[in-house]
Amino acid sequence: ETGVTQSPTHLIKTRGQQVTLRCSSQSGHNTVSWYQQALGQGPQFIFQYYREEENGRGNFPPRFSGLQFPNYSSELNVNALELDDSALYLCASSLGPDSYNSPLHFGNGTRLTVT
Amino acid sequence: QKEVEQNSGPLSVPEGAIASLNCTYSDRGSQSFFWYRQYSGKSPELIMFIYSNGDKEDGRFTAQLNKASQYVSLLIRDSQPSDSATYLCAVGDRDDKIIFGKGTRLHILP
Numbered sequence: 001e002t003g004v005t006q007s008p009t010h011l012i013k014t015r016g017q018q019v020t021l022r023c024s025s026q027s028g029h030n031t032v033s034w035y036q037q038a039l040g041q042g043p044q045f046i047f048q049y050y051r052e053e054e055n056g057r058g059n060f061p062p063r064f065s066g067l068q069f070p071n072y073s074s075e076l077n078v079n080a081l082e083l084d085d086s087a088l089y090l091c092a093s094s095l096g097p098d099s100y101n102s103p104l105h106f107g108n109g110t111r112l113t114v115t
Numbered sequence: 116q117k118e119v120e121q122n123s124g125p126l127s128v129p130e131g132a133i134a135s136l137n138c139t140y141s142d143r144g145s146q147s148f149f150w151y152r153q154y155s156g157k158s159p160e161l162i163m164f165i166y167s168n169g170d171k172e173d174g175r176f177t178a179q180l181n182k183a184s185q186y187v188s189l190l191i192r193d194s195q196p197s198d199s200a201t202y203l204c205a206v207g208d209r210d211d212k213i214i215f216g217k218g219t220r221l222h223i224l225p
Binding site: 033035040041042043044045048056058090100101103104105106107108109 | 119146147149157158159160161164166203205207208209212213214215216217218
């Protein structure tokens with residue numbers, strides 16, 4: 001069984017730039033959720049994708065966008081980067097559209113630093 | 116705004132003792148409850164999940180849920196130094212998916 005993999009592991013960007021983070025879900029899982037975790041905080045829900053459609057969104061601006069592909073892998077795109085976007089970005093996969101009832105399985109995360 | 120509240124700690128517990136971690140949530144309609152462990156610099160890993168009132172045991176871990184009091188707890192028996200980590204409480208509902216608390220730092224004293 002293949003777990004959740006994320007790339008890259010670390011990334012440094014300049015304010016105003018754009019970034020794309022990638023995630024491959026655990027085999028058999030069709031739902032992908034993205035979270036942002038600032039230092040010393042809990043993960044904050046960005047959005048979720050189920051079968052290539054956005055299936056829920058947290059309180060993040062539109063410059064945070066995503067995609068899910070037919071193989072259930074996913075991308076998180078952030079435009080016009082701000083210093084406060086510096087955080088650990090976590091991808092998690094789960095099974096089914098009612099994923100609030102399904103445990104999340106996290107990847108190792110991407111550490112984004114915006115300077 | 117729905118909230119999940121945890122004491123940030125640190126909670127210091129002697130090795131071999133019982134560690135008790137607590138969490139409260141604001142939305143009475145919440146349906147699923149999770150505990151994750153997160154080591155420094157690592158991603159969260161699932162410890163327990165519980166959906167019904169009462170206790171659920173898995174090895175040294177017991178999750179307790181009281182929906183009337185909107186309260187969920189995690190007990191760790193025979194605490195080990197390797198249990199030192201941040202423990203995240205997470206609550207799921209149909210509208211907001213899974214929402215996390217800020218976590219409680221647990222330190223097991225050798």
